[in-house]
Amino acid sequence: MNNEQASSKELLANYQAKLDEEAREAKKNGKLVCWSASVAPPEMCVTMDIAMVYPETHAAGIGARKGAVDMLDVASEKGYSVDNCSYARVNLGYMELLRQYAKTGVKPEKLANSPAADVPLPDLVITCNNICNTLLKWYENIAAELHIPCIVIDVPFNHTMPIPDYSKRYIVKQFEHAITQLEGITGRKFDYDRFLEVQKQTQRSVAQWKRIASFLKYKPSPLNGFDFFNYMALIVCARSRDYAEITFRKFADELEEKVKNGVFAFGDKEKSRVTWEGIAVWPYLSHTFKTLKGAGSLMTGSAYPGMWNLEYTPGDLMTMAEAYTRIYINTCLDNRASELASVAENGKCDGLLLHMNRSCKLMSVLNYQTAEAVKEKLGIPYVSFDGDQTDPGNFAPAQFDTRVQALCEMMKK
C-alpha cells in the first residue's frame, strides 16, 4: 500500500490487519506473542520485539461484527458469571476455543464460524489496572489457564491528587521488574537505546492522537466522535509503532482539509453536541450513531479515547509512570469530574450521555456523581442508558432512543 495516497481509513484497516498478520507470523516463526491490556505500557515488550495482541480491541471487534454471543456462551460453560466483564468473557471464550483447536487439531465450530480476527494464543501477558482491576483478574486467569508468565504493572488508585512521588516510584520499580522478567523470558539483554526510541515513537503517536481530538473544538465539527472510537484500535494496538503515527497524521490532515473546505460531519444539520461517557456499545455502534444523527446530535466529547493521551518525557520513567497512572478513572471524583468537564467544554457539548455499562463498574458506578459535578460546573443536562460494551443482551435500543430524545429536549431548553 502506498501510504501517501491511501486514506486514513484505508491505513487503519491495513495496519489493523497487518498487526494480526505479524502476530500470526511471529507465532509461526517461534517468536513471542504477548496479549496486553489496552492501556498497559507496551514500550518494554516492543523494545524486545515481541508481537502484541490486544484482547479488548479484539473482543470489541467480535462484538461489532455480531459474533459475541458464541464466545460468551463458551465462557459461561467454563463457569464465568454473566456479571463478569463481557470483553473478558468474549476473550476467555475465544481463548478456550483456540486451546481446544491447539489440543485437538480440529477447529471448533464456533471458532470456524466466528467473525473474529484470527490471532494466536499468547506466550506471555502484560496487564495494568489503570482502567480497572478486572484486568488483573482476567489476566491472572489467562496466565493460570495457559501456564504462561504474567507481567503486572499495578498503578494504585489515586484517591488523592496530585499523584505522590512514592506511587510513581513504585510504578517505576515495576517497569524495572518487568524488564528483568522480559530478559528472563526472552533470554536476551534489554536494549535501553532501543527503549528510548520506542518511547519517542510512542510520544509521536500520542501527539497525532491528540491532534485529532483538537478538531472537536470546531463548531460545526468536521469530526464525528464515533470515528474517533474506530481509530482507537491503533492507539491501543500500535502506539509504540509508527503505524499509529502515520494513520493519525493522515486522519488529522484530512480533518484539517475539511475545516478549510467547510466540510462538516453533519453538514449543516448539526443541532446539538453531546459528550458520550463510557465505552461504546460495540454490537449496536451503528444504532447508537444513527439515533444521535437522526436527532441532529453529534458526539464531540468522550473521555474514553483521551485515556491514551499518554504524554511523558522519553527517558524519564517517573513521567512515564505518571502518564500511565493519571487515567481519569484511576483518580478521585474531583479530578475525574474536572477531566470530564474539560472534555465536554472542549467539545462545546450541550449535554452528557452516560453509558451505564453492565460490564464496566469503574465506568458506571460513579457516573451520576460525576455528571452532577459537570452539570454544576457547565450547566449542561445529562441522561443515562443501560448498556454493555459487547454483550448484546444488556442493551435495549428503544430505551436508548427514548433517553436520547429526552436529552435533546433538555438541551433545547
Next chain:
Amino acid sequence: MNRIDEIIAQLSHIASHPAEAIAQHKKETGKGAVGIIYVYAPEEIIHASGYLPVGLWGGQKTISKARAYLVPFACSIMQSVMELECEGAYDDLSAVLFSVPCDTLKCMSQMWKGKAPVITFTHPQNRKIAAANDFLAEEYALVRSKLEKILGTTITDEAIEKSIEVYNENRRTMRDFCDAAAEHPEIIDAVTRHAVIKARFFMEKSKHTALVKELVSELRKQPIKAWKGKKVVLTGIMAEPNGLLELFKTNGLAVVADDLAQESRQFRNDVPAGRTPLYRLAKWWQELDGCSLATNPTKPRGQMLIDLTTEHEADGVVVCMMKFCDPEEFDYPIYYAELQQAGIRNTMIEVDLESKSFEQVSTRLQTFAEVLG
C-alpha cells in the same frame, strides 16, 4: 448455663449489637470508634490510638435509599453499606477507613454519604515485589497522619508494635478456635462459629482474645464425639445472614474450616517481623494469598482449598458467592476446575444480604448434603 454457653451468648450478643459495643467502649475509655469498610485494613493503627476499630460489613437490609446512588449491579454488600450510610448508621464513628481493592470499592470511596470523615488508601497489587511494601508503608503512614489529625492524638511506632502483638495473639487464638470448633460441631454450629468470629469486629481485641481463649479451653475439655452429619469448608467473601447459616445446621453440615474474607482470611497469617511497624503491616498484605482481592497470577486458591479440605477431612466445599462480586466470580472457574480434578465435591450458593428467604440455598444445600451422603 455452662461456661461455654455463657461465652457464646456474650459473643453472639456483641456480634449482633455493634452499637452497644461501641457505647460500652466509649464508656470505659472515653474514646469512640473508627469504622473499617471491609475487607482489609491496618486495624492495628486504629487500635494503637485507643479508639475501637469496627468492621463495617453491611447487614441484612432492604435496599431503598441506596437505589438513588448505586447501580443495581454493585455487589450486595455495597448495597447494604450504602443503605446504612444513607440511614446515618455510621454517623457516630469518628472516622472511616476505606480500602479500594476492587472497582466498586474505588467508586464507593468517592461517594460516601455518612458524616464521619473518610480516609481512603490503596493496596498495591503487584504484591510480591519489595517495592509494593514500600508503597503500602507510605499509604499507611498517610492513614496514620490523617487519623492523628482527625482524632487529635499521636500514634507512636511503639504503640503500633504493641497493637500488632495484641492482634497476632488474637489471630493465633482464632486459628485455635477454628480447629476446636471443627472438633466440636455438636457444640459450635455454623451460626455460632460465625458469631464468635464476627464479634472480633466490634471488640477491643485483647478482650475478644481472652473470651475466645477461655472458650477454646472449655471446648478442649469436652469429649470428642463422632459427627453424624457431613463436614464442609466455606469459601467466598462472607456467609451471612444467619438465615443462610441456619440451613447448614438443618442439613447437618458442620463448617470445619473456612476461606472467607470476613473470617479466616483475616487471621490465617500473623503480621510478620520487619523493620518498622508500618512495614510489618504492609508485609502482611504481601503474604496474604488465596483471596480474590489480592492479585496473584499463580492463582493458589484452588490448591489452598484442596489442602484445607484434606487437612480437615472435609467432605466438600461450599462456595458462598457474593452477588455481583466480580473478583470472586473471576476466581471461580479456575478453582472449580481444580476442585473437580482433585475429586472434591463442591456446590455454589449465592450470598445476598438483602435476602430474607433462602429456598434456593436450602434446596442447594439439601441436595449437596445428600450427594455427600
